[in-house]
Amino acid sequence: MKDKTIDYILRATWQAVARMYNEEASKFEGSMAIGFALLSIDREEGTPSTAIAIKMGMEPTSLTRTLKTLEEKGLIIRKKNPDDGRGVLIYLTDLGKQMREQSKITVLKFNEIVKQNVSEEKLQHFIEVADTINELITEKKIF
Numbered sequence: 360m361k362d363k364t365i366d367y368i369l370r371a372t373w374q375a376v377a378r379m380y381n382e383e384a385s386k387f388e389g390s391m392a393i394g395f396a397l398l399s400i401d402r403e404e405g406t407p408s409t410a411i412a413i414k415m416g417m418e419p420t421s422l423t424r425t426l427k428t429l430e431e432k433g434l435i436i437r438k439k440n441p442d443d444g445r446g447v448l449i450y451l452t453d454l455g456k457q458m459r460e461q462s463k464i465t466v467l468k469f470n471e472i473v474k475q476n477v478s479e480e481k482l483q484h485f486i487e488v489a490d491t492i493n494e495l496i497t498e499k500k501i502f
Contacts, residue, residue, distance in 0.1 A: 394462035
């Protein structure tokens with residue numbers, strides 16, 4: 360498509376990134392969603408489940424499924440929040456910490472390779488454009 364739309368470029372790029380992460384995560388019996396969830400959980404202090412959804416930009420129902428999968432795989436445990444009996448804190452198990460570390464290595468490698476192949480100036484422009492698009496959407500200036 361000669362005249363690609365901005366949304367097409369964003370969608371196609373994100374789908375390629377997601378496929379890449381899922382392919383890498385499958386080597387460790389994981390997925391991109393699992394990796395990002397693990398990275399959103401504090402390694403030592405645990406994290407309120409509500410904070411994980413915000414960090415990941417997920418709907419609570421989607422997060423519930425992801426947390427259930429993490430729990431079934433033995434990557435997390437849930438404990439009542441001592442400061443708020445209604446809330447739950449999510450903690451990483453030892454296996455969860457190992458997989459979190461692998462996820463971190465994967466994300467940092469992706470960032471490093473991109474930085475090696477894209478100039479700092481172009482990367483800064485990309486970030487500025489992405490920020491502008493997010494602001495336009497958040498402030499409902501498009502629709």
